[in-house]
Amino acid sequence: MPELITTIAFAILMASLIMVVVRLMLGPTLPDRVVALELIAAIVVGLIATYSIATEVASFLDVAIVMALMAFLAAIGFARFLEEGGARNA
Amino acid sequence: MPEFQSIGEMVAAGTLLLGSLLMFLAAVGVLRLPDLPTRMHASTKAGSLGAALTIIAVAVFMPEIPVIARAAATVVFLLLTAPVAAHVIGRAGYFVGVPLWEGTVKDALAEQYDFKTQKLGSGREGEDEEESGEVEGEESEVLEVSESESEVSESESEVSESEPVAEDSEDSEAEEVSEVEEDSEADEGSEPERDSEGSEGSGDSKKKDVTSEVAEA
Numbered sequence: 001m002p003e004l005i006t007t008i009a010f011a012i013l014m015a016s017l018i019m020v021v022v023r024l025m026l027g028p029t030l031p032d033r034v035v036a037l038e039l040i041a042a043i044v045v046g047l048i049a050t051y052s053i054a055t056e057v058a059s060f061l062d063v064a065i066v067m068a069l070m071a072f073l074a075a076i077g078f079a080r081f082l083e084e085g086g087a088r089n090a
Numbered sequence: 091m092p093e094f095q096s097i098g099e100m101v102a103a104g105t106l107l108l109g110s111l112l113m114f115l116a117a118v119g120v121l122r123l124p125d126l127p128t129r130m131h132a133s134t135k136a137g138s139l140g141a142a143l144t145i146i147a148v149a150v151f152m153p154e155i156p157v158i159a160r161a162a163a164t165v166v167f168l169l170l171t172a173p174v175a176a177h178v179i180g181r182a183g184y185f186v187g188v189p190l191w192e193g194t195v196k197d198a199l200a201e202q203y204d205f206k207t208q209k210l211g212s213g214r215e216g217e218d219e220e221e222s223g224e225v226e227g228e229e230s231e232v233l234e235v236s237e238s239e240s241e242v243s244e245s246e247s248e249v250s251e252s253e254p255v256a257e258d259s260e261d262s263e264a265e266e267v268s269e270v271e272e273d274s275e276a277d278e279g280s281e282p283e284r285d286s287e288g289s290e291g292s293g294d295s296k297k298k299d300v301t302s303e304v305a306e307a
Contacts, residue, residue, distance in 0.1 A: 050144060
């Protein structure tokens, strides 16, 4: 894979990561932040896949699987926390 | 121009860039869109498709059986869990009382829940009653042939609204809650959104308690 392609992909993914982190800081409500966290996990999965292509090491895909799993569990946990009556607006 | 060694590399590069651009699109949507459901609309679809495409790029770039198997497992997992997570978060956000965008044209869920289970305590009771009244009017217009039946149903609905004693207490509870809302907003006018949300949340729990008492009775 030419280095230019992976560099461009890394740049795009980092830019989107920064934008989502801005949304994570802004909020304004907890569900908004949870959505941002989920998208951050998806972008990190993309970063891991790009890194796996750049270094030609396929084992990084395992990390991507674990990342996706953790993101799903975190989303479910946050949603249950919200519905059972946790902090509403923080 | 970059030099590719094979067609597979070209396909992998194309999928990788497409996936990255889709995730960029999702990030722009999450940053720019006005409220929670629209942000989820951006992040869930574009985000999960972008991640799946980047992983497919890995599988195309290294076409070995273990890599393809793991990539396929990851893609299937992503596409299975993204809708579930989005549904759960959206449901939680709606019931917690996250404010919708002020340009929202129609909140169909509010009408549905007010129609079936009397009250949900979402903090917009007045609007709900107006909307349900409109719905009844439309129905009577449609069913002009059976005017007597519609009159009967209207009287029934009036009875069901005024009948139970417990609901009167519920209404007074709601009034108290609205008074509390006004007080809190008057006290701290700096952040009206958050204040109204907080009082909505307390009203939520109070009304849930009342409805559980009614159910026990």
